[in-house]
Amino acid sequence: MRRYRWLAALPTLGMLGGLPFANRVRPYVAGLPFLLAWIVGWVIATSIIMALIYRLDSTRDADAALTTPVDRAKRP
């Protein structure tokens, strides 16, 4: 099971779900109006979340490749 893959839904839910509340000019964040900062923040978060999923997937794929069916059968 790769339940962590559900994290990929987070950007869509966060970015769009929070939009009605984020639809404001103040407070400014890093010089940007709040709505703009909100969206930019989520776009950056998308990359970070996808990087996390990619790392987790890569380690699991590597594990799966190392353990052949024979190895798995030998396990207690």
Added chain:
Amino acid sequence: MTPALGIIIGVFVVAIALGLMARRGHVMSLEQWSVGGRGFGSVFVFLLMAGEIYTTFTFLGGSGWAYGKGAPALYILCYGAIAYSVSYFLLPIIWRYAQAKKLVSQADFFAVKYDSRALGVVVAVVSVAALVPYLILQLKGLGIIVSEASGGIVSQQVAIWTGSAALVGYVVVSGVRGSAWTSALKDLMILVVAIGIGVYLPLHYYGGYRAMFEAIELARPGMLTLPSSGMSPAWFISTVLLTATGFYMWPQFFAGAYTARNENVFRKNAVMLPLYQLVILFVFFAGFTATLVVPGLKGADVDLSLLRIVERSFGSWTLGVIGAAGILTALVPGSMILVTAGTILAQNVFRVITPTASDRTVSLVARSMVPVLALAAVLLTLRGGDTLVVLLLMGYSLVTQLFPALLLCLGANPRVSAASVIAGIVAGELTVVFLTVTSASVATLLPAAPQVVKDLNVGFVALGVNVVVLSIVAIVTRARALTATAPEASA
């Protein structure tokens, strides 16, 4: 000759040379021409996939929206990020199937999955109907950029004819490899240009970002947030979801995924691309700066805001570099469109009509379609009236109608019959045409609905019709199939 024109011509020549050189060392079979022999690594696939976000639309239209509409423009940043996060899971599935079945087009995917040549033809027709207007949009942008940047020395007509001729040349010779090579040059120039002007302009005119946004908020209250009706949060959310749905339904990006060497390419790209598309933010900054610095542009002229503020702020050299980058944003998507449309017409229409045709003939037909398509696009660009605008608006909605059919066939076997998805697609497309021609919105269709519903993107209506028709036909055909097989089963 001004320095600007010199730079534009120089970059144009380099781009064509790159496009032609891309062929070296490869025998151009259809598989090589259409999908690069399925041998592209992360970088080339990255560049092709990033092609969607840096077209003339983002360059001129993105800044134009920021200039004319303000906050609603931000939807462009959102749908890309969402589509890329989905691509991590979606593209490997598509790629694996395409690799196993040696597919070269999006229409192939549907035709083989549903085992229906008729569906292939339907998807092919939809694809070409959406692609040609998209090509026209690129050519229009090219004309505007070159004539503005050359200070009117080169007319739009001359720019469009010259650009198209060069495009046809390198597309016929190198196919999708030409797109990949020229897109390397394009992305490099766009990065430098977009970040350069996006950082410089706000600092130069206002002294800082916050100062700029405060000045805009003071002069145009409400421009930096979504309004409570019209382009409201409901409009924004529904538009982002609809556009993210249609994103990979564009035939050139769907088939662009076939070019990858392995499926890990998509996973890496899904990490990088959301971050990469933030470059659009800098294009917005330029548009926002223009709001108060070059005010007064109305209607279609808002798309000129980027070029106008650049003309005002920089010398001829910089204008030339920006004009050259603008040309590349038209040439690269244009070349991908021509490769895709040529492949589709040859593989999914010509081959169906002429089943005995050899691979060599199909490949030849694909390439001979390129000048034909380009000529049609040029003539429509130069003569197009209002009908053209209608076509352009429809493009995204047209391809989005393919989404239910894709979703239902991602498993090992399609969940419904080919007849039902054909019925759904045709019904959806007819709805799109009707809605666009009558310029309907949810507000005009349901005048009594609450504001939140009224602001929803009207594209969902067509998608809804599509799904309903698809379901009805699926239930009817399944019931028939059951009654037809029942006696055999009992015997």
